[in-house]
Amino acid sequence: MDSSDDDMPLSGSRKPGRTNGVTSLSSSKISSKVDATMDRQVPTNGETMPGISIANGDVKTQDTTMTDVNGSLTNGALVKRKARESNTRPSYAEAESSSDDDQPLSKKRRTTTTVESDSDDAPLLPRSKANGKSVQKPPRATAAQIGESSDSDVPLGKKLAKEKQQIEKAAEKEAKQIRNREQKKEASKPIKKDTPAKKVKKEDSSDDDKPLARKVSAATFKKVKAESSTPGKKPATKAKAVKKEETADPEDDEDENDEVKWWEDPTKGDGTNKWETLEHNGVVFPPPYEPLPGHVKLKYDGTPIHLHLEAEEVATFFGSMLNSTHNVENPTFQKNFFKDFTEVVKKTGGAKDKEGNKIAIKEFTKLDFRAIFEHYDAQREAKKALPTAEKKAIKAAKDAAEAPYMHCIWDGKKQKVGNFRVEPPGLFRGRGEHPKTGHVKTRVMPEQITINIGKEATVPPPPEGHKWKEVKHDKQGTWLAMWQENINGNYKYVMLAASSDVKGQSDFKKFEKARELKKHIDRIRKDYRKDLKSELMADRQKATAMYLIDQFALRAGNEKGDDEADTVGCCSLKYEHITLRAPSTVIFDFLGKDSIRFHEEFEVDPQVFKNLKIFKKPPKREGDDIFDRLTTTQLNNHLKNYMAGLTAKVFRTYNASFTMSKLLTEMKSEGTILEKLKDYNDANRKVAILCNHKRTVAASHAGQMEKLGDRLKAVKYQQWRIKQMMLEVEPKIKKKKGAEYFQLPDDIDEAWILEHQAYLVEELRTKITKKFEKENEKLKEQGQKPMKQSELNDRLEAVKDLEKKFKKENKTKKVEPEGKSPSVEKLEENVKKLDQRIANMEIQAEDRENNKEVALGTSKINYIDPRLTVVFSKKFNVPIEKFFSKTLREKFEWAIKSVDEHWTF
Template identity: 65%
Template sequence: MSASDSDTPLVKGKTNGAVSTSTIPKSGDRHMDKETTVSNGQLEPGLSIRNGPVEQMDVDGSATNGAMNGKRKSRASINGACYKEASSSSDDDDDKPLSKRRKTTVPKDTSAGASDSNSDAPLARNAVKKPPKVKPEDVGESDSDQPLGKKLVAAKKKIENQAEKEAKAIRAQERKTSVSKRKPKKVESESDDDLPLAKKKKPAARKASNGVKKEESDDDVPLSKKAPAAKKGAAAKTQAPAKKAAKGKAVKKEETEQDEEAELEEDEYRWWEAPNKDDGSVKWTTLEHNGVVFPPEYEPLPGHIKMKYNGVPVSLHKDAEEVATFFGSMLNSTHNVENPTFQKNFFHDFKEVLDKTGHAKGPKGEKIKIEKFDKCDFHDIFAYYDAQREAKKALPAAEKKALKAAKDEAEAPYMFCMWDGRKQKVGNFRVEPPGLFRGRGDHPKTGKVKKRVLPEQITINIGKEARVPPAPAGHKWKEVKHDQTGTWLAMWQENINLAYKYVMLAANSDIKGQSDYKKFEKARELKKHIDKIRKDYTRDLKSEVMADRQRATAVYLIDKFALRAGNEKGEDEADTVGCCSLKFENVTLKPPNKVVFDFLGKDSIRFYDEVEVDAQVFKNLKIFKKAPKKDGDEIFDRLTTSGLNKYLSTYMPGLTAKVFRTYNASYTMSNLLKEMKSTGTIAEKVKDYNEANRKVAILCNHKRTVAASHAASIEKMQEKINGLRYQQWRIKQMMIDLDPKLKKKKGAEYFALPDDLTQEWVETHQKALVEEQREKIRKKFEKDNEKRIADGEKEMKPKELDERLEVADEMEKKFKKENKTGKVEAEGKGATVEKLEGQVEKLHTRIETMKVQMEDKDNNKEVALGTSKINYIDPRLTVVFNKKFNVPIERFFSKTLREKFDWAIKSVDENWEF
């Protein structure tokens, strides 16, 4: 399939730099073949190699990876468009003339005479951070010193081959089913064995472990196309009268039981069994809610707390003082307040407010004009707010509980809404308070003032017959809508990025659940078409049409390396890019087939990876970067994200580039689960799941940098294990105290202190145990005193604490005696050898469990398991593992996630397939 824009001189019109030719002559292709050597075969293309420093490149030389000028259109409305326009995914520029397409700025002129000031440039351009130095053990290398990525090469190839076969099989089965439906049914009876597959009787519906009936033969059919499960009691109601008469009382008893079960489940709406509300349709018939919760009004600072300007305390107007407190209260966040861009943006907005309010007044009432940021001193403001924070932390537990209860009571009316007569939890019902915008990564707008949102800016969406929630006194709503196609309750436009903020239902609501469900069903549908897509883009990698070759290369990178597609952006947005908006400097080539990607991705987080690609893809990238292209020029200059998604939708409705990430993760996990045979303890089974999740993250290139605290965390876990081993040794010594003959009977080795637990370590550990005991006693004393005060009783005196601390003193004396004599006396009433042996075994189990957990944590240091498990792996696959290997779902999903994925937990059994 050829792109519609292949003959146009330039698809995007986004750059004023060099542009690729519209076609690639065969002679040029052959010439490039001579320059590009074939891969050395060390690693199958399609897997990333490492996250490490960039070496000197043979082809491109050093690249200036900071100057990223990829601009893409914001999802938010920049010019105040309506909420529906703002929520659209992207604009399609394909049919627009060049003169009307969005253009972006070219890199600033650095030639002679140009300004050398970088004060207006985003931080990403001013100071580029180098990637961290990475040791072999930090990039997933196993005990055999071979990276797991290399070991998974064969697995990746096998999974891709399996996907191709499965896609063909699904389509063949669908064709066969379609043909069989068109054939007239035969009246005469046939043996089931002689019937074609499409006409054979389906296996009887069996009851899943969660009570939902399911046909075995429809595992690969999207849930939206499956017949809804029969309601309980339905079979009894449709039985023939003769059959009812034969069964008599038994039938009545069965009907009664089924009716009771149906009544118990009446309040649960199992929407996943019959999802029928598609995008663009009416989402609700009736909707009632109580609006939003506004942040409290600003309380001025006490008279003696002031900002200083040039060393002089100054008085500010209430509005200006509030903005000053935004900055002053966060001086402890050095990452932000010491950022030059943050300071510049804050002071620009602060001065705007000062200009409106008349700046400041000195101690004698004289006017003081605030003109320089470095003369502003916010330390007194910080000290005031820091003291308030500490005082809040120090409040008694009972008082904290009372404050929380009062807050919950005040917010209770806003926490739920009535959606089609069903009570649904609302998500973000609080309007964000004013403050300073931080952004992620090196955002160019970091530090700007987020203004207070007024009721006059808020649009309410509610049912026509419902009571409209009253606006705060003296205010009114911007507008009241009755948009039944929208799933939002309220919305407004914020002042930083002009994005629309929406109040939506909570993650565990029916509507949010349906959104997740559709996302994973779309990925599930992709497995029917993946073989054809891969075959087509592999063919088009050699196309003579430049637009087709660029598109095929982009789809290859998105499929193999999980790159995001990227969109056009506005000039004042963060310099983030994706696959379609990659710049010349973001891609560095290393012959024979290594490619280094280095750019700011989603949320301004740096994406850095070195990968091996197919020889043809390497050659294509070399062509796309061919002179006269230079830094700032687009690599895929004949491709737009909207054009790419339009092309993908020809394979299946709704297919976009982002579906590949979900499909690849879920399909890979599905294949790993089929082959898995998890045994052992719960901890060992959880480790098996995490190992599969880790493989998914590596195969799908969902990586992260090893956390700086990882080594300390592992050391802490090891220290806990050593503490349990020491405790185990002490109990064994108590056994000898009770029966000295045991030493000869069991052998001296059984009772020996482990070699790595030296005497020095033992004494240090003993001191830590004593101090820990003292801390526990102090906390218990404080808690008991708080309870006594709350109950109106007298507070205990410090003497009581001293008496309680004697327990820790006794422990300290006991340890000193043990170290001196080398003997440990049995502790506790009625201690026996049998009881102590039981304690040793329990400790052994705990030690082994912690060892498994520590190994699991260390193995997963370079991959974000939570991200892949929550966002990319179909949650139903986690439920399959949970039911198949009898592991509590709580080990994988927190309470919040269990609510979010309630539909997944209740809709499948252990035999479900992605």
């Protein structure tokens, strides 16, 4: 196959190939002979319904070796790409955050290995009989009500694939309707002679930032528009407002009459400058290092060693986290830490014993950090044990010290600042299998930090004895401060909080861009399907990549350097990342975003299967690019021909939001709040499956389900005890209700009862003790004499009484009635209440089990337009608090306040 540079398209350059030889490049054209040969091997006229992952999760490792249709091995080891020119220059433009930057680290996707149950086919929560028969569930939404077909004989994969095709057809039909409406509207406008020819606007001011169907009053819009369109004009009260807000309490609510609903005029703020005036107080630095006590030493080969404070601090980074075995037992983490640690030790004068003799640190395994860990672990435990009042006082002092940094004045309006704290020094962990994990993150000094602030504003003073690297007045950037970290050379930015206007506008534009794609999706899909058979290799690769991005939500992918995790996307797929299995199955296996393994198999269009086979045709081999005549930049430039600002990542947002919109249109959710929430989650999960948004099952999932199962059993046991009380009150009721009604539930045995009773006794003991201690703390705070131990002993008599009660029940097999004047009617009412509680818990368990492979939070926050969640909330009368936390309600305030139940995506 020809591999000369002459075959390369003028618009691109050759991608870096293998590091161990010359890369094999696809020829510029696909001859009719090759096409015909491949057609005989891979028929392209078969019927398939692509678009759904067959595996619905990680593909199970097979004993047999997977080969492609030519019989050659295609699942080789992952090979890193050569680094392109490093992009380490600072950017003063607005920093673009990743889709999950607003999530706390604890909520981000885990990469731990899934622990599988020994009995995969057994349900984690077997449904037992209550009242002697199956529990009567409240009315549930039918399959049809949540958009599912009732044809249960059809496999789920085919059913959803068929539904995905129907949704795509609906999208194409709607796109044509929107364009027709706009053309008629445009044709009805009077033509002005002096109007210049219409040109495509620049991305910053494109029409895709405007909603397709804004539902705001004309009066409000004109008022906001008038204020924003007059250069230099500001409200008459602006100056006073600034002065007032500077001294206002951060928690004070703003006057609702002064609220600016920017989402009603999205063109405001789209100019080159993001602000005109900006005031803030800079950043908060981490506290200085506190040296270890004299008796706490790092040991080397059993000998306590003395280190310079700088080296000692680095030692504490590792020593304080010995409980994080995932990191400290990682060979790469150990290697990188040891390299940096020994360099710091050498730089600061070396390590010495108590006599001052130098000790050469040569082996990591001889280092003993236990004394350091025990010191910090004791500090952590002591902090936990502090009285509540002292904890509150410490927190109040910290909040007071940070209060001046929490807000800035942005164009006269107080806005909350996001990450105003400079990251403390420590050890870099990274996500996934990052090659730099364990390296030392050095302390960031003021001399590394650039401040961005208004010219007229007072520059915040740096710490005493220091100075800022630079002070800028960049109105085009939305950052307040920036610095370069030492691990990857990336720039860190202090930005406004997610709930601020600027961040809100960014989210708003993102989802409006996805809505704008509705107008063009039919033409885009028609064109790339046509180009799947193009004679030009570059066009066929581009069309195939577009198919994979649109149908399977693959990320476009960017080139990585040798010092970065080997993560890839569609355009950077290598030969070994895909396996072809006739007649039309493609198996992907590569490290995706955040080093999460993407291991899925898909049924694809036969033409796509044939194209991938051509792209892997010899002399291609491991290390070579699949799409060697395509780059992410070329792909995105191509997409901008359809719509200003359109990039590959918009398809993920569009497909998720459009699919959710269609499901909500067909949904008729009924029942309790919990049932309606499950209906929403079912739809959300369906979106994730249809759009191939998956996650690795958390290692803690099985444990969580087991705990939920125990809680469910506890409620069933409580219900059974009440039924036994009914028998004591009125023995004849057994004949009336039937013996089965009073039987012990199937999933509860005597061994479990004994264990549960012991748990209840211990729980009561802990509850009484904690309450006693809390009351004593309050007495001390009030200057009163604390209660004596004898008072606690008296209270703990209730624990002994409970033990005796359970012992008697187990012996007599009878449960004495509890409460005042117990009657059959009262007890039966309690049984019914517990029936509802059991039903709700089983719904919750089923929901959680179904969601184990689907990141509903990520889907809801990043890909599904939040206005659709608001529509569901208002349409089915479910409090928005059930969907969005306080932080998310602030982040999506624009969505909550801008739409009603009739809004459509």
